[in-house]
Amino acid sequence: MDVEFLSRLQFAVTITFHYIYPPLSIGLGLILVIMESMWLKTGSVRYHNMARFWTRIFALTFVLGVASGIVMEFEFGTNWATYSRFVGDIFGSALAAEGIFAFFLESGFLAILVFGWDKVGPKIHFFSTCMVCLGSHFSAIWIVVANSWMQTPAGYHLEKNGEALPQGYVLKAEDFDSVRAVVDDFWSMVFNPSSIDRLTHVIIACWLTGAFLVMSISAYYLLRGRHIGFATTSLKVGLAVGCIAGILQLISADSTSRGVAENQPVKLAAIEGLFTTQANAPLSLLGYVDMKEEKTHSIAVPGLLSFLIYRNTDGVVKGLDSYPQADWPKVSALFQLYRVMIAMGILMICLSVVGVIMWRRKNLFNLRSKKTRLFLWLLVPSALFPQLANIAGWYTAEMGRQPWIVYNLMRTSEGVSRAIVANQVLFSMIMFGLIYILLFAMFIFLLSSKIHKGPSEREESEYSLEQQHVVISNQDC
Amino acid sequence: MQLDLNTLWFVIVGILFSGYVILDGFDLGIGVLYLFTKSDKDRRLMLNVIGPVWDSNEVWLVTGGGALFAAFPGAYATVFSGFYEIFMFLLFGLIFRAVAIEFRSKETWRWWRQMWDVFFSLGSVLSSFIIGVTMGNIALGIPLDSNYNYTGSFLDLLNAYSIVLGVMTVAMFMMHASIYALMKTEGELHDNIRKWITPCIIFFLTSFFIFNIMTFIYAQHIVEMVMKRPHIWFLFIAIVLVVINIPRQIRKGSDFKAFLSSCFAMVLLMGLYASSVYPNLLFSNPHIYAMTIYNAASSHKTLQIMTIVAAIGMPMVCAYTICVYRVFRGKVKLDDLSY
Numbered sequence: 001m002d003v004e005f006l007s008r009l010q011f012a013v014t015i016t017f018h019y020i021y022p023p024l025s026i027g028l029g030l031i032l033v034i035m036e037s038m039w040l041k042t043g044s045v046r047y048h049n050m051a052r053f054w055t056r057i058f059a060l061t062f063v064l065g066v067a068s069g070i071v072m073e074f075e076f077g078t079n080w081a082t083y084s085r086f087v088g089d090i091f092g093s094a095l096a097a098e099g100i101f102a103f104f105l106e107s108g109f110l111a112i113l114v115f116g117w118d119k120v121g122p123k124i125h126f127f128s129t130c131m132v133c134l135g136s137h138f139s140a141i142w143i144v145v146a147n148s149w150m151q152t153p154a155g156y157h158l159e160k161n162g163e164a165l166p167q168g169y170v171l172k173a174e175d176f177d178s179v180r181a182v183v184d185d186f187w188s189m190v191f192n193p194s195s196i197d198r199l200t201h202v203i204i205a206c207w208l209t210g211a212f213l214v215m216s217i218s219a220y221y222l223l224r225g226r227h228i229g230f231a232t233t234s235l236k237v238g239l240a241v242g243c244i245a246g247i248l249q250l251i252s253a254d255s256t257s258r259g260v261a262e263n264q265p266v267k268l269a270a271i272e273g274l275f276t277t278q279a280n281a282p283l284s285l286l287g288y289v290d291m292k293e294e295k296t297h298s299i300a301v302p303g304l305l306s307f308l309i310y311r312n313t314d315g316v317v318k319g320l321d322s323y324p325q326a327d328w329p330k331v332s333a334l335f336q337l338y339r340v341m342i343a344m345g346i347l348m349i350c351l352s353v354v355g356v357i358m359w360r361r362k363n364l365f366n367l368r369s370k371k372t373r374l375f376l377w378l379l380v381p382s383a384l385f386p387q388l389a390n391i392a393g394w395y396t397a398e399m400g401r402q403p404w405i406v407y408n409l410m411r412t413s414e415g416v417s418r419a420i421v422a423n424q425v426l427f428s429m430i431m432f433g434l435i436y437i438l439l440f441a442m443f444i445f446l447l448s449s450k451i452h453k454g455p456s457e458r459e460e461s462e463y464s465l466e467q468q469h470v471v472i473s474n475q476d477c
Numbered sequence: 478m479q480l481d482l483n484t485l486w487f488v489i490v491g492i493l494f495s496g497y498v499i500l501d502g503f504d505l506g507i508g509v510l511y512l513f514t515k516s517d518k519d520r521r522l523m524l525n526v527i528g529p530v531w532d533s534n535e536v537w538l539v540t541g542g543g544a545l546f547a548a549f550p551g552a553y554a555t556v557f558s559g560f561y562e563i564f565m566f567l568l569f570g571l572i573f574r575a576v577a578i579e580f581r582s583k584e585t586w587r588w589w590r591q592m593w594d595v596f597f598s599l600g601s602v603l604s605s606f607i608i609g610v611t612m613g614n615i616a617l618g619i620p621l622d623s624n625y626n627y628t629g630s631f632l633d634l635l636n637a638y639s640i641v642l643g644v645m646t647v648a649m650f651m652m653h654a655s656i657y658a659l660m661k662t663e664g665e666l667h668d669n670i671r672k673w674i675t676p677c678i679i680f681f682l683t684s685f686f687i688f689n690i691m692t693f694i695y696a697q698h699i700v701e702m703v704m705k706r707p708h709i710w711f712l713f714i715a716i717v718l719v720v721i722n723i724p725r726q727i728r729k730g731s732d733f734k735a736f737l738s739s740c741f742a743m744v745l746l747m748g749l750y751a752s753s754v755y756p757n758l759l760f761s762n763p764h765i766y767a768m769t770i771y772n773a774a775s776s777h778k779t780l781q782i783m784t785i786v787a788a789i790g791m792p793m794v795c796a797y798t799i800c801v802y803r804v805f806r807g808k809v810k811l812d813d814l815s816y
Binding site: 067418428 | 530546776783
């Protein structure tokens with residue numbers, strides 16, 4: 001258990017816990033904007049009650065995101081100080097921009113969103129909701145841009161003690177005491193080869209996360225026969241967002257994977273368990289990787305991998321044999337994690353599409369029908385599916401980048417802080433583990449409590465599905 | 478003092494951290510004072526004094542840290558990795574402060590509320606104390622090697638000088654929070670808080686004096702700087718005068734002016750600190766490997782880019798922050814949205 005291993009483990013623990021919450025905030029943020037705009041447009045009390053209830057859920061996810069988020073900013077410095085010295089120009093700027101443009105915006109207007117219902121008019125409140133949504137999306141932008149730079153560095157040159165190094169200089173471990181990555185062109189750095197693909201993919205995933213939470217809770221209410229009107233409309237909003245996001249995610253997934261094939265071919269080879277460079281490369285659907293024999297045993301579709309990457313089965317896909325073994329990430333784990341993400345993704349798309357079809361066929365809210373109840377029953381645990389997809393996807397991305405912390409420039413082992421030792425990290429890791437277990441238990445408890453309490457009582461009758469048109473006023477609910 | 482980008486960023490990082498202490502200072506200070514209120518209603522009122530704003534106040538720390546990382550990555554790396562355990566405790570304090578506010582009133586059970594009340598208060602005290610201990614060590618100087626990595630231990634950071642500054646910081650936040658709470662409350666709670674102000678001021682001024690005396694004993698390099706920069710004496714005197722103005726304003730019934738005085742005192746304190754250390758960011762002990770705004774900085778181009786980012790972003794931040802505070806102006810009243 002050396003200091004590098006423990007630091008990596010700690011980062012994994014802290015980021016995994018943290019990442020439960022921002023996608024919920026981003027996804028719910030979008031959904032709150034939709035619900036509140038429907039309220040302003042229709043004047044229906046139902047939409048107002050939806051906005052109020054989902055805001056309460058939002059507030060809970062937001063505070064946990066904030067509490068666990070500040071840990072991440074500190075952790076770059078505490079455990080990865082050598083990395084921080086190397087990339088401060090670039091990674092530091094993105095983080096500072098995230099603070100200035102995103103965190104202030106979302107946290108500032110959060111005050112009005114959560115506490116200001118009766119203090120400002122509906123239009124200003126709606127503006128605040130939009131600003132919180134925008135702020136959370138901005139924070140995704142900056143952090144994904146920063147992380148993408150780690151995957152596909154661009155817009156920089158290397159300097160040793162202030163002197164530029166020649167192009168193609170290969171860094172050695174000793175260099176990191178004096179070498180830095182220095183920004184050349186801000187926009188090339190921001191729009192590095194993988195930023196746009198990864199940002200789109202992450203944001204859509206966040207929309208799915210929010211949508212499925214809404215669908216999950218709404219389905220639960222419907223099955224229990226509680227808050228039927230509220231749950232019906234909420235489910236419709238969740239389903240619409242989930243279905244559109246799911247289909248868009250397919251397009252994004254294709255573009256992102258082709259980006260990985262082009263910019264990080266060894267990562268793609270590992271994800272696909274492709275040991276030999278070949279044309280007509282097969283796509284493994286399900287199976288396992290035998291690292292000893294360097295063979296992947298799987299149910300595979302011949303030629304499909306080449307086709308997906310090049311739109312041509314003759315395309316040559318680089319296998320792991322094209323790269324020195326010291327540069328291979330953990331092939332077996334990546335192979336499985338990636339497929340978990342894909343499986344969750346397919347599951348979500350199927351659920352949303354089936355849901356929309358049932359909705360159009362007026363089958364979705366027929367609460368006495370067995371088919372409807374079965375489908376709703378499937379929706380109840382569905383809040384977990386995007387969470388699993390997010391974790392599996394990010395683990396694929398980050399483990400796939402190994403052994404590099406900055407791809408092809410700095411190895412993870414070279415980025416660890418020199419001033420710390422294993423015992424210190426063991427201490428902090430145990431503390432985070434204990435604290436986060438407590439916080440997660442609190443999160444589940446309070447979320448269940450809010451679900452149990454349900455939306456405000458001042459809504460229309462349980463069995464009415466008609467919209468009520470009520471005059472908008474400041475005193476409304 | 479030179480007019481260059483490095484100095485500008487020394488000032489900007491200073492402004493961000495000053496903004497943090499002025500704003501989250503009263504949030505943390507309310508936490509320090511919190512357990513002195515006993516009734517559930519009073520505690521809820523105290524929480525709702527900071528309720529809508531504590532989160533965006535904390536962002537000043539996040540942004541200050543981010544700006545430090547962007548402008549002076551060398552200092553960010555050295556300090557954060559060197560102060561490992563202390564910063565972990567700071568994080569634990571901030572985590573518990575944050576979640577306690579949100580969780581506390583969600584259930585009615587006494588044990589639940591008491592538990593989160595204690596977490597809120599302990600988290601606030603711990604965070605305040607560590608902020609002071611950090612500043613103390615940075616001013617005192619820490620052992621660094623030729624690669625600017627910290628070579629000391631956790632206990633080295635708990636030296637008398639830094640502990641006194643930690644206590645002073647707790648006192649300062651208590652004082653600041655008591656004035657803010659005075660502004661935002663009414664009735665019996667308001668009158669009770671009024672009685673705390675003078676003891677808080679005495680506590681702060683006493684620890685401030687002790688800290689400055691200790692600077693003469695322990696931090697020779699700071700004393701040398703101060704001798705070279707006589708204007709620092711004016712800052713020192715100004716701080717005392719501004720703090721003494723606080724009870725004067727309160728007696729006149731001008732709670733807001735008292736609060737402004739407290740804010741101004743903190744700005745002067747940060748200015749005092751900055752003037753005493755500039756152009757150093759971090760002293761080393763022995764003083765061979767000090768980190769300055771030059772050797773710890775990122776590239777000139779990055780500082781230029783960041784200046785544009787700050788010039789666009791910070792005015793907007795100030796504008797809407799003021800707007801949000803205006804929406805929540807006036808005395809705190811508990812309603813069904815409150816914590």
